[in-house]
Amino acid sequence: MKKTQFSDLNKAMGGKMVEFAGYEMPVEFTGINDEHINVRENVGVFDVSHMGEVWVKGPKAFEFVQKVTTNDVAALSIGKIQYSCFPNGKGGIVDDLLVYYYEEEKYMLVINASNIDKDWAWLQKQNTMGAELENASDNISQIAIQGPNTIKALQSLTDINLSEITYYTFTTGTFAGVDNVIVSATGYTGAGGFELYMYNKDAKKVWNAIFEAGKEIGIKPAGLASRDTLRLEMGFCLYGNDIDDTTSPIEAGLGWITKFVDGNDFIDREFMQNLKDNGVSKRLKGFEMIDRGIPRHDYEIADAEGNVIGRVTSGTMSPMLKKGIGMGYINKGFTKLDTEIYIKVRKRLLKAKIVKLPFYKA
Amino acid sequence: MSAPENLKYTKDHEWVRVEGNEAFVGITQFAQGELGDIVFVEVETAGDELKEGETFGTIEAVKTVSDMFMPISGEVLEFNEKLEDTPELINNNPYGEGWIIKIAIADQSELDTLLDSKQYDELTNS
Numbered sequence: 001m002k003k004t005q006f007s008d009l010n011k012a013m014g015g016k017m018v019e020f021a022g023y024e025m026p027v028e029f030t031g032i033n034d035e036h037i038n039v040r041e042n043v044g045v046f047d048v049s050h051m052g053e054v055w056v057k058g059p060k061a062f063e064f065v066q067k068v069t070t071n072d073v074a075a076l077s078i079g080k081i082q083y084s085c086f087p088n089g090k091g092g093i094v095d096d097l098l099v100y101y102y103e104e105e106k107y108m109l110v111i112n113a114s115n116i117d118k119d120w121a122w123l124q125k126q127n128t129m130g131a132e133l134e135n136a137s138d139n140i141s142q143i144a145i146q147g148p149n150t151i152k153a154l155q156s157l158t159d160i161n162l163s164e165i166t167y168y169t170f171t172t173g174t175f176a177g178v179d180n181v182i183v184s185a186t187g188y189t190g191a192g193g194f195e196l197y198m199y200n201k202d203a204k205k206v207w208n209a210i211f212e213a214g215k216e217i218g219i220k221p222a223g224l225a226s227r228d229t230l231r232l233e234m235g236f237c238l239y240g241n242d243i244d245d246t247t248s249p250i251e252a253g254l255g256w257i258t259k260f261v262d263g264n265d266f267i268d269r270e271f272m273q274n275l276k277d278n279g280v281s282k283r284l285k286g287f288e289m290i291d292r293g294i295p296r297h298d299y300e301i302a303d304a305e306g307n308v309i310g311r312v313t314s315g316t317m318s319p320m321l322k323k324g325i326g327m328g329y330i331n332k333g334f335t336k337l338d339t340e341i342y343i344k345v346r347k348r349l350l351k352a353k354i355v356k357l358p359f360y361k362a
Numbered sequence: 363m364s365a366p367e368n369l370k371y372t373k374d375h376e377w378v379r380v381e382g383n384e385a386f387v388g389i390t391q392f393a394q395g396e397l398g399d400i401v402f403v404e405v406e407t408a409g410d411e412l413k414e415g416e417t418f419g420t421i422e423a424v425k426t427v428s429d430m431f432m433p434i435s436g437e438v439l440e441f442n443e444k445l446e447d448t449p450e451l452i453n454n455n456p457y458g459e460g461w462i463i464k465i466a467i468a469d470q471s472e473l474d475t476l477l478d479s480k481q482y483d484e485l486t487n488s
Binding site: 028031032033034225228229292293294296316317319346 | 398399401402404420422423424425427446453
């Protein structure tokens with residue numbers, strides 16, 4: 001099992017450690033609800049060093065990223081970030097990712113830990129134009145500091161004016177005395193905050209400085225479990241649950257990152273265009289429980305007569321809303337807002353309804 | 363932390379507090395810690411006669427669902443209704459306010475098959 005630079009620090013802070021995507025990661029510290037609420041209302045820190053980073057460089061970098069991702073890379077300017085996905089050549093998704101336009105002829109792709117090997121093999125295979133690819137996943141650590149008080153907690157550590165970094169942009173600079181830290185206004189929680197990327201050798205220094213600087217306002221570590229409940233309250237997809245090699249971005253509600261503009265000749269463009277034009281037979285939708293109960297991954301979704309009309313991909317009790325929420329692929333005809341559906345929880349059909357995402361609005 | 367001496371325990375981490383021919387049943391401190399934040403308790407078996415080892419309900423934490431088993435045979439007399447709105451009582455006070463069901467004991471001799479606090483501590487400390 002791989003360790004991150006923070007594994008031992010996480011353990012020392014009381015983290016309950018589990019294996020996730022081959023890494024020893026903290027799943028929880030003081031409790032999922034406590035960590036979740038601390039991120040929504042204050043500020044929490046996640047070790048997300050398991051995430052992968054791939055650099056794409058050289059004169060062919062743009063052409064390559066444009067080909068392998070569905071979003072329109074031409075719309076990016078330097079310092080901007082884009083959510084995107086890799087289509088798999090069969091209408092499904094290899095992975096979802098963030099594309100950073102780092103500098104002229106240089107992009108950073110941030111990919112899921114569980115897919116690093118698969119993505120790397122896929123990207124190399126697609127690199128027919130000769131872009132320079134570098135898998136830097138093992139050299140880069142990543143910390144997500146999330147919550148409304150993030151700037152208050154971190155500003156003393158850097159001369160970068162953190163409040164000037166707008167959502168989905170980044171800047172590179174000195175942070176906690178460490179040069180070349182990427183400070184990115186992104187995250188997987190919807191609570192605001194930053195994700196920092198740094199070399200492994202500098203990671204502990206940055207981590208310790210963050211906890212020291214945030215001590216007064218009650219900064220706390222948070223684990224993978226609350227990261228999952230936070231992302232689900234926002235309706236963000238989790239690869240492996242809500243999207244995978246068999247689901248298309250169109251079905252997954254990711255049409256907004258699938259750009260059919262001139263010059264964006266991505267893999268599977270024609271197939272996706274066809275889905276978009278002719279409609280899909282099922283869609284990923286958010287629902288909340290009307291009856292008491294908690295939807296879970298793989299539970300069946302049914303109509304009032306009990307006929308199966310879909311399957312739950314993610315579900316939990318929402319710590320903020322105090323009710324069961326979930327997402328799932330639901331057949332055409334049942335996906336309109338407020339449509340009543342039923343979730344098969346153990347042997348019973350519990351009533352739920354289709355709602356708008358995000359579930360939780362800050 | 364050691365388990366209270368006045369209770370009996372199962373290997374499935376339930377506890378039993380005997381009061382004459384009746385008994386209260388809950389889950390242990392160890393079990394609630396393993397589950398984490400408990401968010402939902404479902405008991406649909408009130409009034410049912412269940413055998414030892416049968417499922418009497420389900421407990422849901424944020425990340426997991428687990429069945430709860432009858433520690434001994436008996437009739438489920440009552441579900442702790444406070445848990446409907448405050449399931450976290452099980453986290454906060456598993457041996458007291460966080461009790462889950464009250465049962466009528468069918469066969470007192472089955473109590474002898476349960477673990478005492480010392481045996482239970484050995485189980486959870488190993």
